[in-house]
Amino acid sequence: MMASRLVSSKVASLALALLLIGWSPCHLEVAGQVPDDIADPTNNYNNDNYTQTAVRRLKEKLVCDKAEKEGFACAVCFVDVGKATFFLGQAALAIRSSVHLCQKDYDPTKNLTQLKWTKDEKTKCTVATATAVAFISFVASFTANAASDCARTLNVNGYCASDITGITARLAILVAASSSMKLNCRPQYSKDRPRPTLEALINTTIRDHKVDRAAHKHHRRLVEVARLPPSEIMFPHWTDRHLDVAADYQKVKSWSRDVANRRAGLAACAFNIGQAVMFLMGALLSITASSRSCTAPKIAKEGVPGQMVCAVDVTAIILSFSATSAFIAFAVTSCPIGTNIQAQCAGDISAAVSAISGIASSGARLGLSCGRVGKLSATGNLREYNDTGATSEGRQRALEEVDSMAESLARLILKPSNPVLV
Secondary structure, eight states: OHHHHHHHHHHHHHHHHHHHHHHSOEEESSTTOOOOOOOOGGGOOOHHHHHHHHHHHHHHTEEEOTTOOTHHHHHHHHHHHHHHHHHHHHHHHHHHHHHHHTSOOOOTTSOGGGGSOOHHHHHHHHHHHHHHHHHHHHHHHHHHHHHHHTSSSOOHHHHHHHHHHHHHHHHHHHHHHHHHHHHHSOTTSOTTSOOOOHHHHHHHHHHHHHHHHHHHHHHHHHHHHHTSOOOTTTOTHHHHHHHHHHHHHHHHHHHHHHHHHHHHHHHHHHHHHHHHHHHHHHHHHHHHHHHHHTOHHHHHHHOHHHHHHHHHHHHHHHHHHHHHHHHHHHHHHHSSSSOOHHHHHHHHHHHHHHHHHHHHHHHHHHHIIIIIHHHHHHHTOOGGGGGGSSSOHHHHHHHHHHHHHHHHHHHHHSOTTOGGGO
């Protein structure tokens, strides 16, 4: 009984120490310095005195500074990795769409005019191709960005590569959004346009699912028969039969394509929701960064580089909020059974605004990461200008502080004489 109370009291003291380390906006006096050993608590049987001693020794090693938030760098790293992951899935879906929209299948039940490309079909192919290029570039951009945000040291080359690929991606997004607006923002797609009822949509989905399951048994034979050329000379009555089989094959093929498109739409729904969350977090982080970099004393001290950093953070806020609204609109389009043209149009407009803001943000940061700061990195004089670079010195120092705090906590927990482990 006495032992259980002792363990409980030590666990409570450990939890208190963990709260002090994990939730206080503090940093070590010397980043990376290993703290001194805490006195052996076995020589003191007064649990209250031991708790006070442990807390006092920990507070002696911590200096609270509300201007620094050790969780900021970890949050930026998490957002970069999350965006890269979701963009990778969206890139796969965009490649699938470009494969289907940029080729035409021959239907034997129709005439040769089906092989002609209409303006809408060309536009859809352009949108799919530009979207695939944009998402692949975004994967490279945020992966390179994470290489610096998640590292223990400042990686200027990673930021430079991120800015170059980011500009490429946003130019492609601007092309895709502009072309998609041509399709989705037409006057005939007004709010008074009749829409199918929910019951009709559900019945259509159930029918397509049943037909898809039943069609797998006869799909191969329908394909083989549909590809056979009919003989009108020897067996005239076979022509009608061949056309009937070909029509059945086209129906099965259309139903299978609809089911596959629905599955891809559900995947796009998940990716769009995830991206909306990631970009909303990015907007909050950009607000925090701009509140630090856009102060009058800081800009007056740093001059032009400080103005560029402030411009990067402010345009990043516009970029993040517009991208969030775009992905929410795309989720409204891809998640339900039917297609919401109005939401698609709103998403295209928001994506275009996000692309323009992103080009401005990446262009401003490009002058830092690949220009001034890049030259300083090459000459070895970067340490003095870390605060005016694409990332602040506080991010790197925060990572070192988290590592030191974790080491301090480990020494507290894993000390052999600590009765917590008894």
